[in-house]
Structures are given as C-alpha cells and as structure tokens.
Amino acid sequence: MFLWRQLGYGLRNLAHRTKREREVAEEVEQYFEEAEAAWRARGLSAEEARRAARLEAGTMTAAKERVNLYGWENAVRSFAGDLGFAGRQLRKHPVFTATATLTLALGIGANTAIFTVVQSVLLAPLPYQEANRLAVLNTHWTNSGRTSPRVTGLDGVDVREQARSLEAVSLYSGGTLGVQLHDHSVYTELTFVDANFARVFSLQPVAGRLLTDGDAHRAALVSEQFARDNFGGAQAALGQMLHVENEPLEIAGVLPAAFDFPAKTQVWAAYPMRPESQSRTAFNYKAVGRLRAGVSFQTAQSELDGISRRLEMAYPDANRHKQILTLPLEKAVTGNVRPTLLLLWATVGLILLIACVNVTHLQLVRSMERQREIAIRKALGSSGWQVMRPVILESLLVSVLGGLAGVLLAFPAVHALVAMAPKELPRAEEIHLNGWVLVFTLGLAVLTALVSSLLPALRAARVDPAGALKYDASRGMTRHGAAKLRDGLVIAEVSATFVLTMGAGLLLHTMMTLAARDVGYETRPLLVVDADAPAHTEADSHRAVEQFNGLFTQLAAVPGVKHVAGIMGLPMGNYGSNGYYKTRGGLPVESGHDASSDFSVASPGYFETMEIPLKRGRDFNGQDTYESPFVAVISESLAKQSFGDADPVGKQIQCGLDSDKWMTVVGVVGDVRQDSPAENPGPTLYMPMTQHPFFGNQIHIVLRTEVKPLALMNTVKEKIAGVNPFIALRFTTMDAMVNKSLAVERFRAALITSFAGVGLLLAMLGVYGTMAYSVAQRTFEFGIRMAFGAEKGAILHTVLEHAAKLACYGIATGLVLSLLLARLVTSMLVGVRPTDPVSVGVAALLLLLTALAAAFVPGWKATHADPMAALRAE
Amino acid sequence: MLLFLSMTEANTDVIQGTLDMLILKTLSLEPMHGFGIARRVEQISRGVFKVNPGSLLTALQRLERAGWLDAEWRQTENSRRAKFYTLTRTGKKQLESETADWTRRASAIARLLKAEG
Numbered sequence: 001m002f003l004w005r006q007l008g009y010g011l012r013n014l015a016h017r018t019k020r021e022r023e024v025a026e027e028v029e030q031y032f033e034e035a036e037a038a039w040r041a042r043g044l045s046a047e048e049a050r051r052a053a054r055l056e057a058g059t060m061t062a063a064k065e066r067v068n069l070y071g072w073e074n075a076v077r078s079f080a081g082d083l084g085f086a087g088r089q090l091r092k093h094p095v096f097t098a099t100a101t102l103t104l105a106l107g108i109g110a111n112t113a114i115f116t117v118v119q120s121v122l123l124a125p126l127p128y129q130e131a132n133r134l135a136v137l138n139t140h141w142t143n144s145g146r147t148s149p150r151v152t153g154l155d156g157v158d159v160r161e162q163a164r165s166l167e168a169v170s171l172y173s174g175g176t177l178g179v180q181l182h183d184h185s186v187y188t189e190l191t192f193v194d195a196n197f198a199r200v201f202s203l204q205p206v207a208g209r210l211l212t213d214g215d216a217h218r219a220a221l222v223s224e225q226f227a228r229d230n231f232g233g234a235q236a237a238l239g240q241m242l243h244v245e246n247e248p249l250e251i252a253g254v255l256p257a258a259f260d261f262p263a264k265t266q267v268w269a270a271y272p273m274r275p276e277s278q279s280r281t282a283f284n285y286k287a288v289g290r291l292r293a294g295v296s297f298q299t300a301q302s303e304l305d306g307i308s309r310r311l312e313m314a315y316p317d318a319n320r321h322k323q324i325l326t327l328p329l330e331k332a333v334t335g336n337v338r339p340t341l342l343l344l345w346a347t348v349g350l351i352l353l354i355a356c357v358n359v360t361h362l363q364l365v366r367s368m369e370r371q372r373e374i375a376i377r378k379a380l381g382s383s384g385w386q387v388m389r390p391v392i393l394e395s396l397l398v399s400v401l402g403g404l405a406g407v408l409l410a411f412p413a414v415h416a417l418v419a420m421a422p423k424e425l426p427r428a429e430e431i432h433l434n435g436w437v438l439v440f441t442l443g444l445a446v447l448t449a450l451v452s453s454l455l456p457a458l459r460a461a462r463v464d465p466a467g468a469l470k471y472d473a474s475r476g477m478t479r480h481g482a483a484k485l486r487d488g489l490v491i492a493e494v495s496a497t498f499v500l501t502m503g504a505g506l507l508l509h510t511m512m513t514l515a516a517r518d519v520g521y522e523t524r525p526l527l528v529v530d531a532d533a534p535a536h537t538e539a540d541s542h543r544a545v546e547q548f549n550g551l552f553t554q555l556a557a558v559p560g561v562k563h564v565a566g567i568m569g570l571p572m573g574n575y576g577s578n579g580y581y582k583t584r585g586g587l588p589v590e591s592g593h594d595a596s597s598d599f600s601v602a603s604p605g606y607f608e609t610m611e612i613p614l615k616r617g618r619d620f621n622g623q624d625t626y627e628s629p630f631v632a633v634i635s636e637s638l639a640k641q642s643f644g645d646a647d648p649v650g651k652q653i654q655c656g657l658d659s660d661k662w663m664t665v666v667g668v669v670g671d672v673r674q675d676s677p678a679e680n681p682g683p684t685l686y687m688p689m690t691q692h693p694f695f696g697n698q699i700h701i702v703l704r705t706e707v708k709p710l711a712l713m714n715t716v717k718e719k720i721a722g723v724n725p726f727i728a729l730r731f732t733t734m735d736a737m738v739n740k741s742l743a744v745e746r747f748r749a750a751l752i753t754s755f756a757g758v759g760l761l762l763a764m765l766g767v768y769g770t771m772a773y774s775v776a777q778r779t780f781e782f783g784i785r786m787a788f789g790a791e792k793g794a795i796l797h798t799v800l801e802h803a804a805k806l807a808c809y810g811i812a813t814g815l816v817l818s819l820l821l822a823r824l825v826t827s828m829l830v831g832v833r834p835t836d837p838v839s840v841g842v843a844a845l846l847l848l849l850t851a852l853a854a855a856f857v858p859g860w861k862a863t864h865a866d867p868m869a870a871l872r873a874e
Numbered sequence: 875m876l877l878f879l880s881m882t883e884a885n886t887d888v889i890q891g892t893l894d895m896l897i898l899k900t901l902s903l904e905p906m907h908g909f910g911i912a913r914r915v916e917q918i919s920r921g922v923f924k925v926n927p928g929s930l931l932t933a934l935q936r937l938e939r940a941g942w943l944d945a946e947w948r949q950t951e952n953s954r955r956a957k958f959y960t961l962t963r964t965g966k967k968q969l970e971s972e973t974a975d976w977t978r979r980a981s982a983i984a985r986l987l988k989a990e991g
Contacts, residue, residue: 028931031908032927066929
C-alpha cells in the first residue's frame with residue numbers, strides 16, 4: 001500500500017514536474033503572505049511585516065527548494081540529468097565514442113559468442129528427463145590407470161543385477177551401418193539397444209510402442225527424421241521392414257526428433273537383455289544407467305567399487321585390477337570438448353581484458369583533457385562522488401552501447417562457429433543465444449564499465465584543484481604520474497596480447513607439424529568407398545568377400561584407376577579392431593601382459609594401393625584362400641615389439657579376432673598412424689579378407705586414381721550397384737578423412753588465431769592512442785626542439801624508441817605469463833613444446849612490429865610539428 | 875527509494891520525532907493550511923515550538939504520501955487559495971499510537987528525572 005502510494009506520487013510528480021513546482025510555490029507564497037498578514041495584524045507596517053516574516057521563516061526560495069527536494073523521484077531526476085549529460089558528452093566526442101564502443105563490441109561480442117557455445121554445450125542440462133540422474137559406466141584398470149568408455153557384457157549384467165543405486169542399466173553398441181530398405185540401402189548411425197534403454201531415458205514414442213525383451217533381433221525403433229525421410233511420416237513407418245546385416249527388423253515405434261542418443265542415431269535395433277558376448281575380456285558394449293532418485297554419484301560409485309571387488313575375486317584372471325566407474329552422462333558426452341571450450345573461454349576473457357584496458361586508456365585521455373573542468377567543479381565544492389559520477393556514467397553508457405553492438409556481432413559469430421565446428425562437437429544443434437547469454441552479456445557490460453572507469457574515476461576524484469589548474473600539458477608541462485600510468489596500461493595490453501599470440505603460434509605450429517607429417521601412406525589421390533554388404537550367416541560372408549574380389553577386378557579396369565583394394569581397418573576409417581595376440585618363436589612376454597596390436601583385414605594389393613612400403617616378404621595373393629594355411633602381414637612396429645631384430649617372416653602368430661588358427665607371417669610392411677596424424681605409429685596385424693570373411697563384408701574400398709578421385713564416383717557407384725544393389729555406399733577421399741581427423745585441432749587453431757588477430761588489432765589501437773596522445777601533448781616541446789635545429793629523424797626516433805621500449809617490457813612480461821600458462825595447453829600440442837622458440841620469436845616480432853607500426857603515424861606527425869605554429873599556439 | 879526517504883528524514887529538524895505528532899494532533903481538531911498549523915503549534919506550545927516552513931511543508935508532503943493526510947485546494951476566509959490538510963482515518967490511528975508511545979516515554983523520563991532529583 002505504502003509503496004504503491006509512494007510510487008504513484010513520485011511518478012505523477014515526474015510526469016508533471018512543473019505542476020508540482022507551481023503548487024509548492026503557491027503553497028509557500030501563501031504561507032508567507034499569511035505570516036506577513038499576521039505581523040501586520042499586530043501593527044507592523046507592510047515593509048516591517050515582510051522583514052519580520054523573513055527573519056522568522058527564512059527566504060521563500062530556500063523553503064521552496066527544500067520542499068521540492070522531497071521524494072525519491074528527485075534522485076531519479078538527477079540521475080537522468082547526469083545520464084543526459086553523459087550522452088551529450090559522448091555525442092560531442094564521436095571519435096572517442098566510436099572507438100570505445102567498437103572496442104567493447106569486439107570484446108563483448110567474442111565473449112557472448114563463446115559463452116553461447118559454453119552455455120549450450122557445457123552448462124545447460126542435457127535435453128533428457130531428469131538428466132542429472134543419467135550415468136555411464138566405464139572400465140578402469142587400477143594398475144595401468146587406463147580407462148575404457150566400454151564394459152564387457154557380463155560385467156554390465158552383473159552391475160545391472162547387483163547395483164541397488166542404479167534404477168536401470170542398459171547395454172548398447174553400434175556405429176555406422178548399412179540399413180537395407182525395400183528397394184535401396186542407406187548408411188545410418190545405428191545402435192543396438194536392450195529393452196532397458198527406453199527406461200533409462202524415460203522415453204515416450206511419438207508413434208507405435210517401445211521395445212520389449214521379446215523384440216530382440218525382430219524389431220527396431222527409428223527417429224522421427226528417419227521415418228519422414230524414408231516413409232513419409234511416423235505413422236507410415238510403423239510395421240515397415242528394415243534389414244540390418246541381412247536380419248529383418250520390423251519398425252515398432254518412432255522416437256521424437258529431439259532424442260539424439262547416442263549422437264546422430266537414427267535406428268535403435270532391439271538386442272536381448274542377456275548380452276550375446278559371454279566374455280569378461282571383450283569390451284563390446286557401452287552402458288548407460290539411471291540413478292535411483294536421491295542417490296548421489298559418490299554413493300553409486302562406492303557400491304560399484306564393492307561389486308568390482310567381488311567380481312575380481314570371482315574372476316581373478318579376467319577381472320584383475322578392473323574397476324567399474326560411473327560418471328554423469330553429461331561429462332561423458334561433453335568431456336572431450338571441455339578443455340577446448342574452456343581454453344576458448346579463457347582466450348576471449350583475455351580479449352575482453354585487453355578491450356577494457358583500451359577503453360580505460362581512452363577514458364584516461366578524456367579525463368585528463370577535462371581535468372581543468374573537474375578541478376573547477378571541485379573548487380566550486382563538488383564532492384568526490386559528484387565528479388566521479390559522470391565519468392562512471394559515461395563508461396556505463398559506452399559499455400551498454402558496446403554490449404548491444406556485441407550481441408549483434410555475436411549472432412553471425414555463433415552461426416560461423418557452429419558451421420566451423422568439427423562434427424565431433426557434441427550438442428551442436430542445441431547451440432543458440434538465449435536469456436542466460438543475454439544476462440551474461442549484460443553483466444559483462446556492467447563489469448567492463450566498472451573496470452574500465454575505475455582508474456579514470458578515482459583519478460577524477462583525486463584531482464587537486466590548485467595543482468591541476470597550474471599544470472597544462474599543452475604548454476610542455478606533463479605530470480609524470482599520468483604518463484607512467486598510460487605506459488603501464490600499454491605494457492599490460494602488449495603482454496596480454498603476447499600471451500594470445502604465443503598460444504595461437506603454438507597451436508598453428510602444431511597444425512603445421514601434423515599437416516606435414518608422414519602418416520605412413522600416400523593420401524593423394526585416393527578415393528575411399530565405405531561399402532557394407534549385407535551378410536548374416538557364414539555363407540553370406542563368403543559370398544560377400546567373393547563379390548568384393550570380383551568387384552576389385554572390375555574397378556581396376558575403370559579408366560583412371562591405378563590400383564584397387566579392400567580393407568577393414570583403414571586408418572581413420574569407421575571399422576577397426578584391436579586386441580591381444582600371441583606368437584611362436586617371438587620374444588617372451590610376461591604372463592598376463594600379452595602384446596596388443598591393431599587388427600586389419602585386407603585384400604591383396606592393399607599395400608600397393610596405399611603405397612605402404614613392403615619391407616620384407618610378400619603381400620597377400622590369390623592363393624591365400626579360406627582353405628589354405630592362414631597367413632598374416634605385420635607392421636614394422638609389431639615385428640620390433642615381438643620379434644626384435646630377428647626376421648619375422650615364417651614365424652607363427654595368433655589373435656582372437658575371429659578364429660584361433662595360427663597364422664604364418666609372410667611379410668612386413670611400414671607403420672601407419674592409425675587413428676589420426678596426431679597418433680604415434682603403432683603395431684598392426686594384417687590378415688587376408690578371404691581367411692576372415694566375417695570381417696570382410698563391412699569394408700572400405702580404396703582406389704588409387706590418376707584423376708581427381710571424386711570424378712570417378714558415379715562410375716564406381718554404377719559398377720558396384722551392378723554387382724549388388726544392396727551394398728550401402730558412401731564416398732570420400734583419404735585426403736578428406738585426414739583433414740577430418742584434424743578437425744578439432746584446426747578448429748582450435750583457427751579460433752585462437754583469429755582471437756589473437758583481434759588482440760593484435762586492439763593492442764595496435766592502444767599503442768596508437770598513447771603515442772598519438774603523448775605526441776599531441778608534446779607538440780610544444782617538439783616545436784622548440786625543431787626550432788633549435790633538431791633533426792626530423794631524431795624526433796621520430798624518440799617516439800619510436802618509446803613505443804619499442806613499452807613493447808619490449810610487454811613482451812617480456814607476456815613471455816613470463818605464457819610460460820606460467822603453458823601447461824594449460826600442453827595436452828593440445830603435438831610435436832611442439834610449450835616453450836617452442838619459433839612461436840616465441842614470431843609472437844615477439846609480431847608485437848614489436850605492431851607497436852612500431854602503431855607509433856609510426858604519430859611519430860611522423862611529430863616530425864611535422866611546425867615550430868612557429870607550436871610556439872604561436874601559446 | 876527507501877534509502878532516499880531515510881536521507882530526507884535525517885535532514886529534518888531536531889524536533890523531528892515530535893513534529894509529525896504535533897501536525898497530526900493539530901489537524902485532529904479541524905482541517906488547516908500550512909501557516910495555520912504553524913501558528914496553532916506555536917500558540918498552543920506558548921512559543922516553545924517554532925516551526926520552519928521548509929520543514930513543515932516537507933513533513934506535510936511526507937504525511938500525505940504516507941496516507942495519513944488528505945490535501946485539497948480551498949479558499950481561505952480572506953478568499954486566498956490555500957492547500958488544506960485533513961486527517962484521514964489511518965492518520966487518526968497513527969496519532970493515537972504516537973500519542974500513546976509519547977506518553978509512555980515522557981512519563982518514564984519524568985519518573986527518572988524525579989528519582990534523580
């Protein structure tokens with residue numbers, strides 16, 4: 001009630017200010033008239049009565065003023081007045097306003113854009129029901145410290161059955177697979193899930209039903225998108241048949257388009273609750289679970305620790321040192337990008353700091369210009385707060401302008417970021433500007449206003465009227481404190497920019513190292529075809545391999561094709577396997593520490609096609625059939641790991657890929673970097689497709705071409721469709737695959753480099769501003785020196801030397817800071833040390849040049865100071 | 875807003891604590907304009923309390939905003955337009971509670987002084 005009345009009166013008075021003043025005036029006048037009348041009634045003359053009234057009650061003006069001042073609305077009015085004043089001041093100094101606004105817009109825009117990504121990816125909860133209760137299971141080895149994001153089928157089932165803190169546990173597996181529809185086949189992200197999957201995520205189908213345990217190998221769920229693309233709609237998709245690995249599946253339900261787990265999955269095919277892999281050493285599954293309400297991850301983990309210990313006792317061989325870990329799904333989904341995003345966040349933070357320093361700088365220059373004005377106001381009795389208020393309001397206004405411009409900049413920036421982001425960036429489709437981001441930006445704008453106006457405002461408050469009125473910089477008198485402060489700001493700015501540039505240098509150098517790296521094979525020109533031939537039974541697999549072999553011969557005859565081969569386990573490819581192997585006649589191994597290796601299954605001619613050098617022995621050939629003795633080719637690393645300096649050709653090797661037959665090593669080839677150019681070359685065991693048909697139906701066909709690889713796409717597609725139209729196909733080039741594998745590194749390097757560019761631009765502005773200002777202040781001094789015959793070169797030299805000195809201090813500080821911060825990026829560097837001298841050198845040189853370039857224009861102006869004009873200006 | 879209010883109140887006269895009560899008491903007899911209130915306070919207190927128009931008119935604004943007074947422009951007996959203040963119902967209640975409070979304090983102080991004497 002009271003508040004409302006206060007608000008009402010105040011607003012009415014704000015709206016009708018003159019009316020209120022008139023009323024107050026009338027009331028006061030009436031009061032005085034009555035007072036005079038009272039005195040007259042006691043017998044005083046009119047003149048005496050007036051004097052008596054004044055004597056008793058003070059002046060009318062004072063009374064009016066006092067009454068008018070009552071009310072909260074007066075505080076609002078004086079604030080509005082100051083704001084208006086600040087606005088007018090900004091309009092009067094357009095260069096200052098534009099520079100400061102733009103600088104802040106860059107800083108705030110970059111921060112808003114990155115924060116948008118950080119908020120959407122790292123901070124916003126996952127778009128699932130009660131997502132904070134979703135957990136994943138990992139397997140951790142306490143002896144080696146290694147952690148795998150997978151579990152074995154039996155361990156998973158034990159956890160599901162014993163862990164009381166988990167409401168439901170679902171095992172799933174899958175990847176990119178060919179899915180056959182009634183007349184064609186498509187490559188799709190496909191996940192095999194058990195009936196618990198929908199329980200874990202609390203899913204509701206948009207059409208049809210969820211999966212039950214009885215659906216295993218019979219039914220599947222598809223995404224709304226998949227239903228629309230292939231059947232025209234969710235309802236139309238129900239009851240339709242899919243074939244996956246030659247197994248017919250009926251579409252039982254359609255999941256909402258918003259559900260996207262595991263990322264990009266379109267088809268969820270039913271697997272039994274009881275996993276088919278009855279092993280505790282084959283990590284074939286991933287596991288998600290839902291914590292019981294009110295149970296913390298710590299509680300769940302201590303329960304899992306108990307289960308892990310029991311399993312270790314029950315299965316001392318398979319489960320030795322094994323610990324099942326649980327962690328929030330959110331962490332599992334976004335964990336990989338967290339360091340990169342945090343690095344980017346820190347980087348834009350630095351940019352904002354540089355922008356703030358720049359604005360502080362501009363403000364300082366402005367406040368020094370109006371030092372006389374402030375001095376006069378103080379001399380007339382303004383308090384410290386009163387002279388600080390316009391300074392702070394001015395920066396607040398500039399920051400709000402900058403913030404608005406920043407948000408406008410952020411829209412296209414976020415768009416570009418998402419477009420540029422590597423495919424691996426999780427939750428990319430959820431990224432958008434929202435309320436949180438705007439609140440963040442607003443907070444940032446206010447913060448920058450405070451930070452950038454702090455120094456100028458304090459200086460304004462400290463102005464000593466007498467001193468300030470005496471000093472006049474334009475007459476060649478400078479106050480040393482002021483110049484020192486400005487120099488300090490430039491040094492701070494240069495050092496922050498150095499840190500940025502250095503970081504960019506390290507990441508760019510990493511990129512260059514990776515791009516120039518020998519990966520062990522020739523990437524260009526190489527056409528890669530992902531080919532998935534449907535196969536379910538052993539006979540299917542043999543037929544698929546036979547078909548592929550026939551295809552290779554046909555494709556080799558296509559004009560423009562030099563060599564053709566098939567491979568399961570292509571570097572950076574979709575399919576691959578690895579595991580332990582044993583040798584006969586090799587180096588002894590400690591028990592329980594079998595040697596491990598990547599496994600690849602290849603057709604004859606693979607090494608020739610990829611240009612992987614054959615070091616010893618022979619390649620596979622037509623005589624290596626399913627019936628003939630099993631053979632293998634090993635990489636140099638494997639030879640070294642298991643056979644030392646002995647010749648491995650003729651030795652025996654065995655692995656658990658699909659059969660335990662011993663294989664004779666027939667050749668040794670060069671090493672390749674398997675997962676990305678960032679990896680070290682490691683051991684690989686190659687086996688012929690004909691002898692491992694189970695791994696021979698999902699392969700990459702590689703074609704070494706004489707023409708542009710993609711130009712052959714249509715011909716190759718026709719040839720393959722001619723042999724079997726149900727082979728799902730996808731085309732790419734090896735070059736593109738290598739590129740894609742470096743997407744994260746490239747994204748990081750590109751962003752940090754562009755931020756460093758912005759930093760350099762801001763630093764340049766900062767140095768330019770200081771130099772221009774100090775040259776303008778010293779025009780008188782330069783004029784005198786020129787009048788006494790100083791060389792132009794000498795004057796230019798003075799200015800440039802000053803700039804160079806500041807830059808060197810800044811670089812030195814920045815170098816120390818970079819070394820302190822270097823460990824933050826160590827994990828992102830490949831082949832480059834955090835103290836990389838090339839990066840240090842380039843960054844230092846770049847900053848020095850930037851500073852000199854920025855100082856050159858003011859310096860050149862100084863040499864053109866006309867002595868007469870400078871003196872006459874007095 | 876509250877901050878500002880407290881600032882204004884801190885600025886008023888020494889008789890701040892009692893001025894509001896005196897105004898309310900005066901107005902409980904009949905509606906009056908500013909000078910009328912000042913004269914009445916002075917007369918009844920036999921010149922002990924002199925009221926300054928700045929403080930008085932500000933206090934009137936405050937009391938009006940608090941809802942204890944109503945204000946209205948009317949003609950005086952010598953046909954001059956003046957702002958007349960009337961006590962509202964909440965104003966009456968406020969006067970009662972302030973009077974009770976004041977009496978309690980005053981008698982306590984009086985007792986103390988007597989004991990000292």
